[in-house]
Amino acid sequence: MSHFSTIPAILLLSLPPSILVGIDLLTFTTSPNFLGIKNLPPGWHFLYTSETTSFSIRDGFWFHIPAPSPSPNSPTLIVRKWDSATSNLIPCSKDEEDKAAEGLEGIWRERLTPYRQSAGGEEKGDWAVLTRHITPALLSRLTGSETDWRITTASCGAQDADHIPGLSAAETGLEERELRFLGIDLKRTWRAGAVGRERTEAVLDRSWALGEVEKRFSSEGDGGGDVVMGEMEVCFLMVLTVANYSCLEEWKRVLGLVLTCRRALRARERWFAGILELLRRQLERGDDVEGGLFDMGDDGGAYLKGLLKGFKMILGQVFGQGEGDDVKEELEELEVFLKAEYGWELSDAFVRKGMLELEDGEQIEMELEDMEGEDERGEYAPVVVEL
Numbered sequence: 001m002s003h004f005s006t007i008p009a010i011l012l013l014s015l016p017p018s019i020l021v022g023i024d025l026l027t028f029t030t031s032p033n034f035l036g037i038k039n040l041p042p043g044w045h046f047l048y049t050s051e052t053t054s055f056s057i058r059d060g061f062w063f064h065i066p067a068p069s070p071s072p073n074s075p076t077l078i079v080r081k082w083d084s085a086t087s088n089l090i091p092c093s094k095d096e097e098d099k100a101a102e103g104l105e106g107i108w109r110e111r112l113t114p115y116r117q118s119a120g121g122e123e124k125g126d127w128a129v130l131t132r133h134i135t136p137a138l139l140s141r142l143t144g145s146e147t148d149w150r151i152t153t154a155s156c157g158a159q160d161a162d163h164i165p166g167l168s169a170a171e172t173g174l175e176e177r178e179l180r181f182l183g184i185d186l187k188r189t190w191r192a193g194a195v196g197r198e199r200t201e202a203v204l205d206r207s208w209a210l211g212e213v214e215k216r217f218s219s220e221g222d223g224g225g226d227v228v229m230g231e232m233e234v235c236f237l238m239v240l241t242v243a244n245y246s247c248l249e250e251w252k253r254v255l256g257l258v259l260t261c262r263r264a265l266r267a268r269e270r271w272f273a274g275i276l277e278l279l280r281r282q283l284e285r286g287d288d289v290e291g292g293l294f295d296m297g298d299d300g301g302a303y304l305k306g307l308l309k310g311f312k313m314i315l316g317q318v319f320g321q322g323e324g325d326d327v328k329e330e331l332e333e334l335e336v337f338l339k340a341e342y343g344w345e346l347s348d349a350f351v352r353k354g355m356l357e358l359e360d361g362e363q364i365e366m367e368l369e370d371m372e373g374e375d376e377r378g379e380y381a382p383v384v385v386e387l
């Protein structure tokens with residue numbers, strides 16, 4: 001058996017010339033000779049294409065390279081082919097895969113480009129850090145497919161197409177596959193049937209809602225995954241690579257859930273420290289997002305800043321001196337980064353009292369951080385009535 005069959009590679013057949021290809025954190029325009037990427041490291045990868053380099057529809061898919069095994073029979077060759085009707089890379093039949101594998105030796109040297117994580121050759125290991133908690137079950141749930149984990153940028157064109165007679169989504173070849181997110185509802189974070197004090201507490205402390213999500217999707221965490229962190233990872237990277245803004249909304253919902261927990265924070269200090277570390281690692285790559293992850297003056301930035309200020313306040317209330325050091329240290333590192341990068345201050349909050357009004361009119365008194373004249377919690381905020 002030739003060694004070609006044991007070094008992981010991905011073949012991309014029938015690509016149009018000079019198309020934009022991205023793998024993980026690196027994008028490049030293909031040369032006419034290009035047929036794929038070799039020397040893929042083990043772990044998760046996301047490969048995407050776009051027919052133009054300008055900001056347009058991008059279509060990509062996740063795949064996994066298993067850790068090297070002593071028996072070299074593990075499938076290390078992934079084969080996809082360009083489908084010109086839909087302008088994206090689709091899986092191949094077994095026959096096509098076998099045929100491609102046979103011709104591998106002839107193209108290996110000249111036509112496959114070695115994997116690099118980012119331009120400049122500096123391998124920082126970021127990609128691995130940003131994909132640590134993803135599992136096959138999570139991607140299957142998100143994409144609604146067991147085998148083809150595709151995520152795209154919704155084209156305005158595809159949505160508009162419904163309204164143009166004779167141009168349905170089917171005719172443009174773009175099928176809409178909605179992503180199946182965790183179903184976090186920040187407007188309803190209490191147990192069905194909860195009343196009075198229990199409900200009040202669940203509004204002020206979303207630990208119950210966090211636990212529910214984890215319970216509902218617990219099977220996705222099997223084998224070292226973590227459903228909440230995994231969701232945060234995939235969603236962030238889908239903003240970074242294919243600019244899928246449904247994923248940005250989900251990422252914001254996950255943070256809105258996690259950063260408003262008190263009871264869980266006390267009980268699971270290390271987990272929260274991990275969340276803060278992941279958030280910092282993600283924000284460190286925020287500049288790679290076309291146009292910035294969010295313009296720090298806009299809603300997205302204000303939303304996150306408000307959440308972090310609130311979290312800092314909770315942290316101070318939940319832990320006394322000498323407690324919660326893991327989380328405190330991670331928050332400090334995040335603060336240093338946010339201050340240097342965006343000039344954010346998380347400490348300038350002064351506490352005032354206010355009333356939260358729930359949808360059905362019940363009012364709850366709570367302490368609020370300075371909202372800087374506007375409601376920084378965005379659309380999920382209950383109405384605040386000043387005392």
Ligand SMILES: *[C@@H]1O[C@H](CO)[C@@H](O)[C@H](O)[C@H]1NC(C)=O
Nearest residue numbers: 151152153154177244245246
């Ligand atoms: C995000 O990706 C999904 C799955 O490909 C797609 O259905 C959805 O329209 C995309 N949303 C945006 C805003 O790009």
